[in-house]
Amino acid sequence: xxxxxxxxxxxxxxxxxxxxxxxxxxxxxxxxxxxxxxxxxxxxxxxxxxxxxxxxxxxxxxxxxxxxxxxxxxxxxxxxxxxxxxxxxxxxxxxxxxxxxxxxxxxxxxxxxxxxxxxxxxxxxxxxxxxxxxxxxxxxxxxxxxxxxxxxxxxxxxxxxxxxxxxxxxxxxxxxxxxxxxxxxxxxxxxxxxxxxxxxxxxxxxxxxxxxxxxxxxxxxxxxxxxxxxxxxxxxxxxxxxxxxxxxxxxxxxxxxxxxxxxxxxxxxxxxxxxxxxxxxxxxxxxxxxxxxxxxxxxxxxxxxxxxxxxxxxxxxxxxxxxxxxxxxxxxxxxx
Amino acid sequence: xxxxxxxxxxxxxxxxxxxxxxxxxxxxxxxxxxxxxxxxxxxxxxxxxxxxxxxxxxxxxxxxxxxxxxxxxxxxxxxxxxxxxxxxxxxxxxxxxxxxxxxxxxxxxxxxxxxxxxxxxxxxxxxxxxxxxxxxxxxxxxxxxxxxxxxxxxxxxxxxxxxxxxxxxxxxxxxxxxxxxxxxxxxxxxxxxxxxxxxxxxxxxxxxxxxxxxxxxxxxxxxxxxxxxxxxxxxxxxxxxxxxxxxxxxxxxxxxxxxxxxxxxxx
Numbered sequence: 018x019x020x021x022x023x024x025x026x027x028x029x030x031x032x033x034x035x036x037x038x039x040x041x042x043x044x045x046x047x048x049x050x051x052x053x054x055x056x057x058x059x060x061x062x063x064x065x066x067x068x069x070x071x072x073x074x075x076x077x078x079x080x081x082x083x084x085x086x087x088x089x090x091x092x093x094x095x096x097x098x099x100x101x102x103x104x105x106x107x108x109x110x111x112x113x114x115x116x117x118x119x120x121x122x123x124x125x126x127x128x129x130x131x132x133x134x135x136x137x138x139x140x141x142x143x144x145x146x147x148x149x150x151x152x153x154x155x156x157x158x159x160x161x162x163x164x165x166x167x168x169x170x171x172x173x174x175x176x177x178x179x180x181x182x183x184x185x186x187x188x189x190x191x192x193x194x195x196x197x198x199x200x201x202x203x204x205x206x207x208x209x210x211x212x213x214x215x216x217x218x219x220x221x222x223x224x225x226x227x228x229x230x231x232x233x234x235x236x237x238x239x240x241x242x243x244x245x246x247x248x249x250x251x252x253x254x255x256x257x258x259x260x261x262x263x264x265x266x267x268x269x270x271x272x273x274x275x276x277x278x279x280x281x282x283x284x285x286x287x288x289x290x291x292x293x294x295x296x297x298x299x300x301x302x303x304x305x306x307x308x309x310x311x312x313x314x315x316x317x318x319x320x321x322x323x324x325x326x327x328x329x330x331x332x333x334x335x336x337x338x339x340x341x342x343x344x345x346x347x348x349x350x351x352x353x
Numbered sequence: 354x355x356x357x358x359x360x361x362x363x364x365x366x367x368x369x370x371x372x373x374x375x376x377x378x379x380x381x382x383x384x385x386x387x388x389x390x391x392x393x394x395x396x397x398x399x400x401x402x403x404x405x406x407x408x409x410x411x412x413x414x415x416x417x418x419x420x421x422x423x424x425x426x427x428x429x430x431x432x433x434x435x436x437x438x439x440x441x442x443x444x445x446x447x448x449x450x451x452x453x454x455x456x457x458x459x460x461x462x463x464x465x466x467x468x469x470x471x472x473x474x475x476x477x478x479x480x481x482x483x484x485x486x487x488x489x490x491x492x493x494x495x496x497x498x499x500x501x502x503x504x505x506x507x508x509x510x511x512x513x514x515x516x517x518x519x520x521x522x523x524x525x526x527x528x529x530x531x532x533x534x535x536x537x538x539x540x541x542x543x544x545x546x547x548x549x550x551x552x553x554x555x556x557x558x559x560x561x562x563x564x565x566x567x568x569x570x571x572x573x574x575x576x577x578x579x580x581x582x583x584x585x586x587x588x589x590x591x592x593x594x595x596x597x598x599x600x601x602x603x604x605x606x607x608x609x610x611x612x613x614x615x616x617x618x619x620x
Contacts, residue, residue, distance in 0.1 A: 091525065094489070095498055119520055123501040126486035130457065130493035135581030138484035157587055158375075158481045164584045171581035209498040209530040213515070217523040230619075236369075254620075262480075263369065266395065266539070273521075279483050287619040296372065298483075308619045309594060310610065325595040326613060328606055338603035342611055 020109060021172045024050040027101070027115040027124070028061040028073055028081070029092075035069055037180055038116030040076055044186030045143055045178065046114055047077035052145050053111065056080060060104065062097055064090040067196075074194030076186055081194060086201035088208070092120040094127060095210045096203055102131035104199065110173045112151050114143070117177035129175050135168035136175040139278045141182055141301045151176065156278050156297035161319045163297060181226050181282040224281075225274060228257035231285045233276055233303070236263035237292025237313065238332070244269040246336045247291055253343045259283065261299045277302040291332045295320025312336070354511055356413035359404040360464055361437065362475040362487070363419045365391035365428040369480060393428050396476025398435075400537050402544040403506060404474050405436045411508065414438045416467060420448055420459050426560045434555035435547050441467070445564040450577030453482070457490030459575055462568040464495060470532055472514070477501055477536040485536065492534035499534040500527055504541050 026046045029036040043059065050057040059078040061069055063085060070081040084100050105113065105128065113128075115121040117139050129136035137153040141163075144152045150167050151174040157164040168174040205211075225231060232254070234247040244264065251258045260270035261277060276283055277299040288306035293299060295311070295318055303309065304323070311324040314331045321327040328335060367375065368390045375389060393401075404415045417432035419425055420443040429440035443463050451459070464473060473492075478485035485501065492499030504524065505517035518525045519538055565575060573579060597613075599606045614620035 094500070098493075119502055122485050123489060123499075126453065126484075126489040127493050127499070129486070130454065130490040133454070133581070135452065135454065136484075136486060137582055138486060152585070153582075157584075161589055162587050163590050165586040165588070166582050167585045168582050209533075210500070211528045212525055213528055214526040215520075215523070216525075217520070220522055279478075287614065294372075308614065308617055310614075321598065322596070323592045323594055325597065326610060327596070327598045328610065329598070329600065330603065330606070335603045335607065339607040339610070342604070342607045346611060 021111045023056045023058050023108070023110045024053065025058045025060055025105070025110040025113040025173065026078070027113070027121065028059040028069065029116055029118060029120055030061065030063045030066055030069055033063065033066050033069065035072060036116055036118060037185065038118060038121075038178070041180065041183040041185055042114045042116055042178060043073065043076040043078060045183045046112075047186060049112060049143065049145050049151070053149055055111065058082060058110065060101060062089045062100060070196045074192050074196075075188045075190070077189070077192070078194050081196045082199050083196055084199040084201050086203075088201065088203055088205060091212050091215050092124070093208070093210060093212060094123055095208050097124055098127040098131060099203065100199065100201065101128050105132055105173060111149065113173040113175045115175070115177045117179045121177050125175060125177050132173065134171040134173060134175060136177070137166045137168075138177050140176045140178050141278065143176060143178065150174070156301050158298075161295070161297055161300075161322065179278070179280075179282060220273065223257070225257040225259050225276070226281055226283055228283070229285050230254050230256035230287045231259050231276070231283050231303070231306070232256045232289045232291065233259035233261065233293060234264055234270070234291050235261045235293030235299075237294070238264060238269065239292070241267070241269045243333065246332065250289070250291075250336050250340050253340045253347070261293055261296075290320055290324075291336065293320055294318045295323065354411055354508070357407050357411045357471045357508060358413045358469055359407060359415050359472040359474055360467060360470045361397065361401045361404045361415060361417050361432070362460055362473065362491070363397040363401065363417050363428065363432055364394045364476075364479050365419065365421055365425045366394045366480045368392045391425070391428060393431060394476050394479045396478060396537065396539060398476075398544040399539055399541050400474040400476050401432055401435055401437065402542045403537055404472070405545070406542065407472070407506070407508065413471070416441065418443065418460065418463055418467075420444070420451070420456055420463075423562070426562070427556070429560045430555045430558050431547075431552060433558045433560075434552040435545065439561070440558070441561045441563060443563050443568070447565045447572065447576045450580065451575065452580035452582045453484055453486040454490060454581055455575055455579035457487045457494060458579065459568065459570060460487065461491045461494035462570045463563060464491070466563070466568060472531065473534040475534070475536050477503075477538045488534050488536035495532075495534070497533050498529045499536070500529055501536040503535045503537045506535060506541070
């Protein structure tokens with residue numbers, strides 16, 4: 018373990034553009050590398066992506082391992098995991114961070130199993146202690162509790178983080194870094210997986226992460242008919258609509274409206290949670306809201322402990338009244 | 354095409370309707386799960402459904418497996434009620450406290466013991482842990498390919514699976530050699546309903562139970578001692594919110610709320 022060195026970040030690119038979460042991971046990785054007095058290395062796979070290496074250095078990487086091949090144009094679990102696994106076995110990093118995207122959540126466990134090491138998914142914060150241990154904070158399942166996970170014996174300590182949880186670092190001009198080209202010996206015919214086609218679709222609504230006001234509904238909303246009230250309130254305020262897991266599973270809301278540890282992190286100036294009990298898995302996605310309002314008919318709902326304003330009410334009675342007041346307010350503002 | 358034999362990994366998870374009753378024991382800093390009813394992880398139902406459809410098309414067997422406490426025999430009987438041909442429960446005190454790596458290690462050992470298989474299906478993630486890690490880790494331990502976020506499976510010829518693999522916006526079409534692990538998402542199918550009568554009949558079904566001595570495993574790689582990750586601390590985060598509760602008639606409270614929000618400049 019004493020021979021391990023370096024903090025690694027998987028630099029995910031799609032269509033030769035760096036994913037925002039990878040840039041966020043570089044910011045986080047840079048802070049950790051500085052505390053550990055060690056290097057930050059980005060691991061970049063793709064095809065014709067050499068220009069991205071310069072961007073990675075500008076964001077703080079001391080070194081970039083670049084594997085460039087047509088086989089790596091799109092995420093290919095077998096090819097990516099093989100290359101990264103070999104690289105990690107050879108160079109033995111202390112820490113390896115990945116963004117928790119559909120790629121990261123697939124690649125990270127495959128690599129972790131190759132390296133027989135620990136992996137913590139969807140961390141909401143990362144730090145190192147005086148022993149150099151990576152402190153991986155996640156909401157504990159159930160209850161209003163957070164857990165600090167560590168990986169004391171195995172290396173690298175691996176963790177994934179969702180987009181938007183960490184802040185984007187600033188570019189520093191004039192930074193220097195080493196770009197190391199990794200030869201790719203894999204042959205297409207040796208691979209057990211073949212990518213036949215990649216079909217991209219445009220998102221249907223503006224991403225909720227950029228909204229100033231977010232209204233979210235929980236399981237307590239009860240039905241798709243009742244969900245209309247949530248949407249109506251959002252419309253009256255020009256707000257985006259978010260959801261916890263159960264409304265997404267019930268298909269009242271779509272997956273890209275999911276807010277929480279396994280969904281989006283939002284930082285609106287106003288968040289209103291309706292019929293949401295307040296499980297930590299959801300709250301971690303909204304804790305940086307400027308103002309948090311909770312509406313729930315259960316006075317003991319945990320969300321009230323973490324709200325600025327709490328209203329104990331049945332949303333079916335309360336929300337229509339709120340919509341009416343807001344609509345009145347808007348129309349007087351327009352005419353004044 | 355010859356028959357296709359599937360193994361479906363299932364996990365009993367605390368019933369979400371009772372999640373608010375899960376409480377942290379402040380003394381031991383562990384979660385009290387006793388008495389909370391369990392359900393089959395919803396995405397595992399989709400995995401089981403897909404295995405059954407493949408069996409209905411091509412023939413073959415469907416075996417459900419789970420690493421869980423002994424109480425999980427009922428969940429596996431439910432899998433049999435839904436249509437699995439048989440079920441194996443991996444249960445042993447020494448399996449307890451396992452993180453995803455140690456869990457995948459045990460499940461892979463059981464799958465090796467079960468012998469021939471063409472497909473291993475699992476839900477893309479569980480309701481409680483939600484990591485999505487076990488499927489890919491099982492594949493690595495078995496030395497087979499895996500595809501995650503699977504929303505469609507076709508078997509165009511012997512030994513080849515052609516799947517749609519979801520992306521954040523869009524999807525990939527991927528072909529892979531069997532045997533392999535496929536982690537499925539809910540868009541893949543609509544699981545069949547099972548009558549209460551079928552479920553109660555299945556309560557007589559035999560579920561094989563394997564302990565660690567029944568598997569070819571290294572005891573240092575199972576359970577808590579085989580888990581590279583551990584929980585160092587559990588804590589309730591401090592909150593810096595106002596905690597102002599508003600009570601009264603809806604029109605009074607809504608006026609007050611709007612006033613307070615305007616004062617703060619957020620409305």
